[in-house]
Every structure is written in structure tokens, then in C-alpha cells.
Amino acid sequence: MGVFSFIIGLAFGSFLNVLIYRLPKRYSIITASCCPSCNYKIRWYENIPIFSYFYLKGFCSFCKQKISKRYLVVELLTAFVTLGLYLKFEVSIQLFFLMGLFYTLIVLSFIDLEYKKVPDYLLLVAFICSFFATDYEFFESLKYACLFAGFFILLEFILTFYIQNIKSRLLKDKNLRTQKALGEGDIPIIAIIGIVLGLKGGIIAIFLAGIFAIIPSIYNNFTKKDKQTAFIPFLMLGLFFEFFINISAKVFS
Structure with a gap:
């Protein structure tokens, strides 16, 4: 279950990266992932947390532009936070609220780093x-x-x-x-x-x-x-x- 919680954290970390990039720009969060440099539609095997970053060697497979290390950092941070919360609270209501809180704080932090302002909602x-x-x-x-x-x-x-x-x-x-x-x-x-x-x-x-x-x-x-x-x-x-x-x-x- 600990390994499973880490993998779940990686998956959520990938989604948090979508929020960090799209929310400030007011883009839809349900459309397919694209390269921010060339709008190339990312294939499913190029969108696997951590693995795809190293598989692509940190560059877009189409335009060869560098992929921000922020994607890797957010995925790992979210995974370790999820694992730490699970080890303490296991499967409980408090666990889910803490995950929601900490995930939101991660999104806020990386948006603040880039834009120096964050969405009120x-x-x-x-x-x-x-x-x-x-x-x-x-x-x-x-x-x-x-x-x-x-x-x-x-x-x-x-x-x-x-x-x-x-x-x-x-x-x-x-x-x-x-x-x-x-x-x-x-x-x-x-x-x-x-x-x-x-x-x-x-x-x-x-x-x-x-x-x-x-x-x-x-x-x-x-x-x-x-x-x-x-x-x-x-x-x-x-x-x-x-x-x-x-x-x-x-x-x-």
C-alpha cells in the first residue's frame, strides 16, 4: 500500500502540473496535454510521471525544446507527501482532506513562484x-x-x-x-x-x-x-x- 500511495502521488503530481500551467492562463484542464512550446499533442507514453521525463531526456520529442524540471519536482514532491500522509493516517477521511490541502498548497506555491500572485479561489x-x-x-x-x-x-x-x-x-x-x-x-x-x-x-x-x-x-x-x-x-x-x-x-x- 505504501508503494501504491507513492504511485498515486505521482499520478496526482502529473495532474497538479496541469493545474499549475493552465489555471493562471485560464486554459481548460480537461483537454489533452500539449507541449507548451509547440502545442504538439503528447502521446500517452510521453506522459508517464518521472519515466517519460527521463525517457525524453528532458526535451520535447517534436520541437526539442527543454522541458521544465518543475514537472519532475512537482511529481516527486507530491508522491513523497502522499506517501508520508498515508503512512501516518492510512485510509481515512482526514487523509483525503490533508491530501486536498497539501496538493492545493503545492499548486499555489509553484504558481506564486512564476507569477507572484495566486488565484483567490x-x-x-x-x-x-x-x-x-x-x-x-x-x-x-x-x-x-x-x-x-x-x-x-x-x-x-x-x-x-x-x-x-x-x-x-x-x-x-x-x-x-x-x-x-x-x-x-x-x-x-x-x-x-x-x-x-x-x-x-x-x-x-x-x-x-x-x-x-x-x-x-x-x-x-x-x-x-x-x-x-x-x-x-x-x-x-x-x-x-x-x-x-x-x-x-x-x-x-
Whole structure:
């Protein structure tokens, strides 16, 4: 069953790649898969998770354009997440809600990486799933969501004021006058972290997210490639890391 759950995760990972590519562009998600470079209709044996990527050596069989490594990363990440969830929760209602939540977070993260904005309806799906995926009672979960979201809304206001009114003048950078400390999608994800992990676990997860985000943020500042760092992927990493560390601690205790 563990191997089966891993294979199921690979299959879902392939579908998540479809969502990541098509949802921001508002393409249909039920049409046949095509090469994003040349629109070549992909054959079934060229669409097998992981295997097809290595079989094609990372290139489209028709136009020879390079296939993004994102497809491979998403499939493997989804497979390992599915396996980890199954090993802990086996076949249960909570397992399916956690899968729905974590899959949605994966889609949100990779969309945020590419576009620096995410669809609101995906945030709403993740937020609703989180109440069913947590071990906490509804009102306790709601309390943690409000605590985390409220604190970061206040923090976002303070940091944004500093960036737009102080940092922009010190650096004489007019672009900073419209920049915000946190994106609009970050606050709901922070609330979700509070719902799923509670107070202590949520604080640790957000602290880890900040640590994970430091290196690419410094790199972006030095290279001046991008002044805005997508934060949802790092919030997701913090949540996943703390969630699965807690699971491992309970299993081996």
C-alpha cells in the first residue's frame, strides 16, 4: 500500500502540473496535454510521471525544446507527501482532506513562484480544507487562524510603511514606493498554518519559512533580478517540515 500511495502521488503530481500551467492562463484542464512550446499533442507514453521525463531526456520529442524540471519536482514532491500522509493516517477521511490541502498548497506555491500572485479561489479551497484536516476543534482552529492572520496583518502594515516611506527614500528607489512586505495570498496561508499546526507548531513553521526565504531573497537583492520574493513556497515548506517532523516524533515516541 505504501508503494501504491507513492504511485498515486505521482499520478496526482502529473495532474497538479496541469493545474499549475493552465489555471493562471485560464486554459481548460480537461483537454489533452500539449507541449507548451509547440502545442504538439503528447502521446500517452510521453506522459508517464518521472519515466517519460527521463525517457525524453528532458526535451520535447517534436520541437526539442527543454522541458521544465518543475514537472519532475512537482511529481516527486507530491508522491513523497502522499506517501508520508498515508503512512501516518492510512485510509481515512482526514487523509483525503490533508491530501486536498497539501496538493492545493503545492499548486499555489509553484504558481506564486512564476507569477507572484495566486488565484483567490485556490486560497479559499485550501482554507476550507484546513478546518477538516486539523486535529483541533473548529473554534480553536478559528482562534489560531485569527491570531496568526491578525498579527501578520499588523506586521505587514508596519513593514510596508517602512519599505514605502523610509527604505525607498534611503535607497532613492521609486519602485519601492508601491512594494508591499507581504503578498495578498500570504495572509490566508499563514492562517492555514495556524489552523493545522496550532500556536507552537505554527510559530516554528513560520520561523522556518523565514529562514528558508533568506537565501533567495539575498540572492535577488545582489543580482537585482527580482525585488519581490514569492513567500508562499517557503510558507509551504515551513508547514510541511514542521508537520512531518511532528508526525515522525509521534511515530517514534
